[in-house]
Amino acid sequence: MNIYGITDRGRVRTQNQDAFYEWTDGTYAVLLVCDGMGGAKAGNVASTLAAQQFAEVLAQSHGGVQERLRDALAQANEAIYTRSRQDAACQGMGTTLVAAFAGEGRAYFINVGDSRAYYLTPDGIRQVTRDHSLVAELVESGRLTEEEARSHPNRNVITRALGTAGDVIGDIFEVDLEEDSRLLLCSDGLSNLVTPEEMLQTALAEGRVADCCARLVALALERGAPDNVTVVMLDTVPKSA
């Protein structure tokens, strides 16, 4: 297993409020992306706190993977919510979170908000997670196309976030990992500018996950990168010799 993550402030924002985490021991891997929101530096506090807390709780937990993901999410939510009520500068802050736990031919995902997970094989790419956003609801009901959603004026409005209330519900997804497959997690700063087809083409053209991530960020920067851009990639099971 090879894993790599990268984040970039982009060309317009003065701060980077995205955060990511990646870990592997060669057999298992954990990767996540958070996209914070809130005034001043609060968005950054929320995303960093979520990433740290989620990774820490997950690493220390035992039992079924789904339960561990839910528990890590709940504790990350509580950490942000508590902080937002203790610190006036952090009032109302929140963050998205998308995380994956992979190993032994299977990957489990949990998400809140509009940061995404994609599953890539040499044959195709598909979005694993469903966004909790206004435009995603419009796309699902057929009132907007994916293309229109990427440039919609309200594309940043999310309908679920971590840390804005005492409780949050994350959606869980599972995928069987094929040989030569990859996982890609990203913030909307990437998915609003780069299509899934382009992500797949980049993955097929770039062998190393680090090169692939760097190329995807470069593509977003070439297109103006109005938002922070974050991408984490895992290549899962190497093709047998």
Ligand code: CA
């Ligand atoms: Ca964003």
